[in-house]
Amino acid sequence: MKTLYLRFVATTIFIMLLSGLIAFLLSNLYYQIKLKPYNNEKITRMAKNVTSFYQAHSEVDLHQYLNSVADLGYQIALTDGHKKLMTFGNPFSGTTLAPAAIDRVLRGQTYYGIAQYPKQIFVTGFFDDELSNTIGVPIDIKGKRHALFIRPDIEYLFGEMRVFFAVLVALTIGLSVTFVFAGTHYIVKPIRILTRATKIVARGKYNLSLNVDREDEIGQLARHFTHMAQSLQRLDEMRQEFVSNVSHEIQSPLASIQGFSKTLQSEEIPPAQQKHYLSIIEKESHRLSLLSKQLLTLASLDKEAGALEKTTFDLADQIKQVVFMMEWQWRKKDLAIEMELPETFIQADPKLLHQVWINLLTNSIKFTERGGTITIKIDKSRKKEIAVMVQDTGIGIPEQDLLRIFDRFYKVDKARERNDHGSGLGLAIVYKIIEAHQGSIEVASQENKGTTFTIRLPQM
Ligand code: ADP
Numbered sequence: 001m002k003t004l005y006l007r008f009v010a011t012t013i014f015i016m017l018l019s020g021l022i023a024f025l026l027s028n029l030y031y032q033i034k035l036k037p038y039n040n041e042k043i044t045r046m047a048k049n050v051t052s053f054y055q056a057h058s059e060v061d062l063h064q065y066l067n068s069v070a071d072l073g074y075q076i077a078l079t080d081g082h083k084k085l086m087t088f089g090n091p092f093s094g095t096t097l098a099p100a101a102i103d104r105v106l107r108g109q110t111y112y113g114i115a116q117y118p119k120q121i122f123v124t125g126f127f128d129d130e131l132s133n134t135i136g137v138p139i140d141i142k143g144k145r146h147a148l149f150i151r152p153d154i155e156y157l158f159g160e161m162r163v164f165f166a167v168l169v170a171l172t173i174g175l176s177v178t179f180v181f182a183g184t185h186y187i188v189k190p191i192r193i194l195t196r197a198t199k200i201v202a203r204g205k206y207n208l209s210l211n212v213d214r215e216d217e218i219g220q221l222a223r224h225f226t227h228m229a230q231s232l233q234r235l236d237e238m239r240q241e242f243v244s245n246v247s248h249e250i251q252s253p254l255a256s257i258q259g260f261s262k263t264l265q266s267e268e269i270p271p272a273q274q275k276h277y278l279s280i281i282e283k284e285s286h287r288l289s290l291l292s293k294q295l296l297t298l299a300s301l302d303k304e305a306g307a308l309e310k311t312t313f314d315l316a317d318q319i320k321q322v323v324f325m326m327e328w329q330w331r332k333k334d335l336a337i338e339m340e341l342p343e344t345f346i347q348a349d350p351k352l353l354h355q356v357w358i359n360l361l362t363n364s365i366k367f368t369e370r371g372g373t374i375t376i377k378i379d380k381s382r383k384k385e386i387a388v389m390v391q392d393t394g395i396g397i398p399e400q401d402l403l404r405i406f407d408r409f410y411k412v413d414k415a416r417e418r419n420d421h422g423s424g425l426g427l428a429i430v431y432k433i434i435e436a437h438q439g440s441i442e443v444a445s446q447e448n449k450g451t452t453f454t455i456r457l458p459q460m
Pocket of ligand 1 (some may be wrong): 363395411426451458
C-alpha cells in the first residue's frame with residue numbers, strides 16, 4: 001500500500017471487522033453458556049403452563065386454545081405419535097424430529113430441544129424455528145397421551161427489532177468508515193506538512209512556519225524539527241562567516257605581499273628601503289603560514305575531538321620549557337615572569353597542551369605593557385582537578401568582549417593589535433583543546449589592570 005493514509009484507513013477498518021468478529025464469537029459463547037439454558041428453562045415453564053391450563057379446563061376447545069396461544073407469539077406442534085403432525089401459528093421451517101424424542105414425550109418426559117440444539121460457531125440457534133429447537137411436553141387429550149412441542153415465534157415477537165439492529169449495525173459500520181477516512185486525513189496532514197518542510201530545508205531554506213503548538217507527538221516532532229532547522233541555519237551562517245573571515249585574513253597579507261613585490265620590481269629603490277620591503281613580505285608570508293597552521297589545527301580538532309594521544313608527563317616541566325622557549329619575546333619587553341609550578345603529573349596530549357601554553361603566553365606578552373608581570377601558577381589543592389592560572393598585568397579585556405573572545409576570528413579591538421596581526425584563532429584553539437580534554441577555561445579581566453585565564457583539567 002502506497003500512502004500512510006490508505007494504510008491507516010485499511011488498518012482501522014481491519015481492526016473494526018476483527019473486533020466485530022471476536023465480539024460476535026464471544027457473545028455467541030455467552031449465549032450458549034448462559035442465555036440458552038435460561039431460555040430453555042423459561043420456555044419449559046411456559047410449555048408446562050400451557051398444558052396444565054388445558055388439563056385443568058379440558059372443556060375448552062383444544063384447537064381454539066392452541067391457536068390463541070400461537071397468536072400470542074408461539075409456534076406449536078401437536079402429535080399423538082401416529083397421525084400427522086398438527087401445527088399452530090407460523091409453520092416451522094424444518095419439521096424433522098427424531099421419533100425417539102416424540103416417544104419419550106409420549107412416555108411422560110420433557111423434551112429439551114432448545115438446550116440440546118447443536119452449538120455452532122457462527123449460529124446462536126436463537127432464531128432457528130426448527131421443530132427440533134422446541135420444548136416438548138406431554139398432554140392428555142380426551143384420555144389420550146399426546147406430545148406438544150412449543151417455541152417462541154421470534155420472527156413475530158422480535159421481527160422489527162431485527163430490522164432495528166440491522167440498521168444500527170449498518171449505520172455504525174458506514175459512519176465509522178466515513179469518519180475513519182476523515183479522521184485519518186486529519187492525523188496524516190501534519191506528517192505531509194513535515195515531509196514538505198524537510199524538502200524545503202534540504203533546499204537550504206530554514207525559516208519554516210510549522211504548527212508547534214500541538215501537545216502530542218506530532219507537535220513534539222514539529223518542535224524538534226523547527227529546532228533542528230534553526231541549528232542548521234546557525235551552522236550555515238557560521239560556515240559562511242568562517243569562510244568570509246578566512247578569505248579576509250588571507251586577503252590582507254596577500255595584498256601587501258603583492259603590492260611590495262610589485263614596487264620592488266618596478267622602481268629603483270635604495271637598498272635600505274628594499275630590505276625593509278622584503279622584511280614586510282617575509283612577515284606577511286609568516287602570518288599566512290601561521291594562519292594556515294592554525295586553521296589546520298582547528299580542522300583536525302573539529303574532526304577528531306576524541307582522538308587524543310595521551311601520555312603521562314609533568315605539566316610544570318612542560319610550562320617551564322615553553323616559558324624558556326619564549327624568553328626572547330618577554331625579555332624584549334622587559335616583562336617579569338613569576339612561576340609557582342610544583343611537579344604535577346598529568347595524563348593528557350602533550351603536543352596539544354603545549355600549544356595551549358604557547359597561545360596563552362603569546363597573548364599575555366602581546367597585551368602587557370613594557371615592565372609588566374606575568375604569573376603562572378599550578379594549583380593542586382583540589383582532588384579531582386588541576387588548575388593552571390596564567391595572569392598578566394596587561395591592558396585587560398572589556399567586559400562586553402569577555403564572552404566572545406573564544407569565538408573563532410574574534411578580536412577585541414583591531415586597533416589594539418595593529419602591529420601584532422593576530423588572527424583571532426589562538427583562544428578558539430585553546431578552548432577546543434581544553435574541551436577535548438574534558439576540562440574548562442575561564443577568564444577574568446579588568447581593563448588596564450590585567451587578565452587571568454584559569455584552566456581546569458581533570459586529574460588522572
Ligand atoms: P589572536 O590570535 O589574534 O591573539 P586570540 O583568539 O588569541 O586571538 O585572542 C582573541 C582576542 O582576545 C585578542 O584579539 C585580544 O584582543 C584578546 N586577548 C586575548 N588574550 C588577552 C590578554 N592576555 N590580555 C588582553 N587581551 C587579550
